[in-house]
Amino acid sequence: MPVSLDDLAKRDFLRAIVARDVSTGRYGGRVVTRFPPEPNGYLHLGHAKAIVVDFGIARDFGGICYLRMDDTNPTTESMEFAENIAADVRWLGFDYGDRLTFASDVFEAMYRLAERLIEKGLAYVDECSEDEIRQLRGTVTEPGRPGPWRDRPAAESLERFRQMRAGAFPNGAMVLRGRIDLSATNMLLRDPILYRIKHAHHFRTGDDWCIYPMYDYAHCLEDALEGVTHSICTLEFDNNRALYDWVIQATEVVPPELAPQQYEMARLEVEYIVTSKRRLKQLVDEGHVRGWDDPRMPTLAGLRRRGIPPQALVAFIERVGIAKTNSRVEYSLLEHAIRDHLNLRAxxxxxxxxxxxxxxxxxxxxxxxxxxxxxxxxxxxxxxxxxxxxxxxxxxxxxxxxxxxxxxxxxxxxxxxxxxxxxxxxxxxxxxxxxxxxxxxxxxxxxxxxxxxxxxxxxxxxxxxxxxxxVPATLRLYDQLLLSPTPMADPSGRDFLDLINPDSLVEQAGLLEPAAASLPVGQAFQVMRTGYFAADPDSRPGALVLNRTIPLKDGFVRKEEAPPVDPVAVVGEDERRKRKKRPAAELRAEARSADPRLAAAQDELLAAGLDPAEADVLSGDHEQLALLRAIAAACGDLPGSARFLTNELRGRDVQPAALMDKAPSLGALLTLRGAGTLTGPGASRVLDVLLAEGGQPAEIAQRLGLSSLSDGALRAEVQAVLDRHPDELSRLRQGEQKLRGFFMGQVMKATRGRAEPQLAQAVLDELLNP
RNA sequence: UGGGCCGUGGUGUAACUGGCAACACGUUGGGUUCUGGCCCCAAAGAGUCUAGGUUCGAUCCCUAGCGGCCCAGCCA
Structure with a gap:
């Protein structure tokens, strides 16, 4: 039986979004995702999460997922990398079928869209030097300034762009830039570079191109062109989303309702493990490990050689979950997933x-x-x-x-x-x-x-x-390659290369029972009481080489055992400059000092007996103030209106200006509430309807059947709730006081806004303690 | 001295529309055992970054503050 959308939605926030889109028929109910590695290195544990999420979500919703090589930078990429990546994805257990694509497949389409952008005046060829562009871009606190080419005629840019493509200029001579907003607080929107000149041989398109699109221009178009619906990336691309949306909208590559949407999740980080292409490359290049597939490496190739089953990796990743909090998972969870899988089958x-x-x-x-x-x-x-x-x-x-x-x-x-x-x-x-x-x-x-x-x-x-x-065998016993759980930011301040464990690989001579010689290759097995092992490709007939995938858990605690890790001195506490956000309170104070009418309003509110915090919040801008006055005028209760506005309305995500025409109704609602005609929860329900559809409070209340319950009716409802939950009742009688809240909640739910809370509480107390 | 994202046990993730803070790893103790593994039982461990507020009731809504991460590549 397929899992329901509701169940899927509960698993993580991304599936919740996709489930919502499917159920509302967005994209015609289609779900298309993609895993977009750049073929310039090997896949590692961090990528595994992206694969599990991208392919997993597509699978769960009956959609499809592309494996797309993001090959927009020919100087670092190669077909060999691409092939290894594809093999790693398959090894993890995900089938992309015939959906292996390349960004370079759509270079031509992207180029034509760039021309369209120029024609629309939304992009221009900038002939400033790299340095000048940097200067003119400003900083995070100072706006950028326009350069001399920003307002050149579109026809001129177009001609230049075509010459760029034709190879008329050397590297760095000029770039194509989007014309967006040089004073944007989001740095990425300060006229981002869309295309640069790179006279380089591309592993797929050869020498067809000497201009190549930048990530921010290319990625969203690749998504759109492939029909991707949900484009999942990591948190640091949050700032890029605005540009992602801009390019799609500006190029009109697809109609707005088909525009793919970018979502960000936290990347996977694990204790003792570094997942940074640069650092991993460094480990290989400097000879700290024996290659990209060294069993101590967190590359998928390394993990595979180590003997870690792909299913264990998937289980681990699913156990970690998906969220937007930067976090670092304990190594023991990874170990558990590996042992858990192997224990049942090795x-x-x-x-x-x-x-x-x-x-x-x-x-x-x-x-x-x-x-x-x-x-x-x-x-x-x-x-x-x-x-x-x-x-x-x-x-x-x-x-x-x-x-x-x-x-x-x-x-x-x-x-x-x-x-x-x-x-x-x-x-x-x-x-x-x-x-x-x-x-x-x-x-x-x-x-x-x-x-x-x-x-x-x-x-x-x-x-x-x-x-x-x-049977003689060489046993390769592995330990952490790096000695710090946070190798990129060790408290001691040491560089990660200084944290390399000299004993991360220990070779031992071992002897195995005769049957070991006839075990199928690539078969994971357990040497009893010792650990899980897998044969290494270095094995030769008569010269078995075994990698210890992971030792068994050892429950034996020797009494003299001391804490093995030396406590590293915490030095060099970062002298971190504190950056404060401009507080909203400050903005309001500023507004008041600039506008005497606001200042007067604040005094007036204070004089009327408002809480100072409320008076402050409500006197910050005219729209809110106007709404407050309108509501107060309708009900004659200024403090009540103020409280209502700060606590009820602001929590419902509505704009004050949009509420002006409803002020009389809102005032009337307050009056009903004040007179006791409506209960607190009842008023809240009326408010929901009022905001959504409009109408008269009294009429809405009547339609919803929100008349207050009589004493007797309330008593009966409470008794019914108690009868319905005998287990909880006996637990409460045994002293679990927190269940009072539970029963109160049940009563409020059952009465659906017709009971006044204080009254209900009193009745409940009475029935619970006769 | 701008903008964006995020704060829940030791760790990671949950908690419906505001209603019993849950699950897993880890830790500790016990049981079982032809693996000091697995398995079984139990316990400890957070009152949800802080302070106010609204509410019968706040992890959830409001206000203020604190802390972490990201952005000034012609990398992705």
Whole structure:
């Protein structure tokens, strides 16, 4: 059964918007999104969120999503990048079908629209230098100034633009600019550059073009031309939205009702992870990692090589959610998603890192025991199993034997006993040390009655491999590449390169059970009690290389364990200059000092006994003041009107000027309320209707049936509410006082504005405490 | 010294039209166990950035303040 629009709308604010548009028939009910990477690098975890959101929303609403390469800057882009990106998207599990497109597909259309813009006088060719343009643009606090080319004739601009396209000028000689507003507070609207000259070879269009569109001009047109309806990007593009809308409207590329709409969401940031193309490139170029697909890299290629299943990434992203708050997710949530996915499906096998030789004293030198079959995954027998080989010489993990065990240690200790998983219980008889005092060999005896690991009593369990059939493997154990949860802004002030973990990759020799050699490649598996692993492409026959995707959670807490992270000194507190917004209060004060009539009004309101805050707000401009006077005139209650205006009307997002003709009705409403004819909530309902449709308050009240409830009727309603919620009632009687509000709410809802709150409260109290 | 966006447990996201501040991760304790994993049970942890206001009732509406992020590329 498909999920309803309502359910979809509850998932996040973007789906709420799309659901609303679908249900109101906007765009004819179509939903078209796009994931628009620039093919100049590798996709990373941050992109994964965009993919999940863009493709996910299209899928949920039965729409489509384009994979569109935003290839508007030929100097940095390549087909190789584009192909890798497409492969990464597919790997994540999203099917773009035949909807792989390129911005360069529509270069011609964009060019023609630019000519139209020039003809309409909305764009011009500016021959200022880059520096001059910067100078003339002004700053965030000073407006820009027009340059000498801004008002040149359209025909001249058009001719120049055509010459630009024809290759008549060198790079940087001139640009095409939109003519918008040089004094706009939004810097992007100060005559943005639309086209620049770039004599460069483009990986798709070759040398067809020597002018290329800028992002702000190109992106919205690509969207519009593809029929995109909802164009989702990250928060920092918020300022660009005005320009996005301007270009679409100015070029008339599509009729207004088909204009795509841009929405912004927070980008995904995760502790210990940097997602910045520049920084990642730096890590690769300077040799801090072994390449873009190094398993320590947050690139999709790296995560894939590490063995992280794409479904886990998707689950992680869905768990994080979508909002507009800049945030940083804990690394543990990512880890949880990975373990959660792998736990249900990864085959278990046995292997030991840093092997320690074990000789079974009471076992024949040539005696071999085939154990099993042991299921690959106890929870899923359909996966089948394999047999294990037991012999005189074994290996266990060095960490599973302790000469001086910490309290609570459940593995092998001198004289102690432990279970070899699916094998036998063994007892420590003795051990040999090497020159450095390190254990080099263990002597044990088996308890033959415990074959198959069935010991009949509880004891610690460890994994093991039999020496003859053991498969050697190189284990690559990974840890955080960067040591700070906020590598780009570490409190210590250190640069992220100084935060690189020297132990982010540790290689260990390991031994695996024989069946490991025949495991399908690319198969994620768990080495029991150790972690999840996946074979690395570096593997050769007979020389297995395994990446540890993630260790298992370790519930064992050693008592002597100290906090591992050194507390980094907090230095260099940013001497941050504080920028204050121009307060609205200041503007009102200014208005009053410039206009004596407003000042007089404020005095008048104060004299009438208004709250000073209200008097201030209401005397800031004439429109509001006029409305106040009109309402007060209609009902004869100035303070009441003031309160009503500040608290009811301002909350409903209406313009004072638009309300002037309704002032008499509003006054009448206040009168009804004052006389007790209408209850507070009833008045509120009338107000809603009044604002939406107009009309006379008394008539509306009558139509809505808002006559006040009689005492008896109210009592009956309250009793009915109590009867309807026996569970809550008993909880309340047991002392959950907050349920008073719940019952009050139910009563108010049931009476739909016909009950006076104080009265209802009194009745409720009475019935609750007889 | 302009404009825009955003402030809810340690973290991330919810909370219908103003009506029991919820879910997940994490943490702690316990249980179970042939993986110190998984699973099960329980607990602690925010009164919603602050201060006022409206209201029977405010995370939600109003006012003021505080804090964070983005914008002055011929990058996207």
């Amino acid at each position: 085959r278990r096998l046995m292997g030991v890192a840093d092997p320690l030789r074990v000789v079974v004293e009471n076992w024949g030198a040539d005696e071999v025991d085939e154990l099993g079959p042991v299921p690959w995954l106890a929870e899923d027998p359909s996966l089948g199993g394999r047999s294990l080989r037991f012999g005189k010489e074994l290996f266990i993990a060095r960490e599973d034997f302790e000469l001086s065990p910490p309290p609570g240690f459940k593995r092998l200790v001198p004289g102690g006993e432990v279970r070899l998983l699916h094998g036998y219980a063994i007892r420590h008889l003795g051990h040999e040390l090497d020159g450095q005092g390190r254990v080099r060999l263990l002597r044990v005896e088996v308890d033959r009655s415990t074959r198959g690991g069935d010991t009949g009593r509880r004891m610690g369990s460890i994994q093991w491999v039999e020496a003859q059939g053991a």
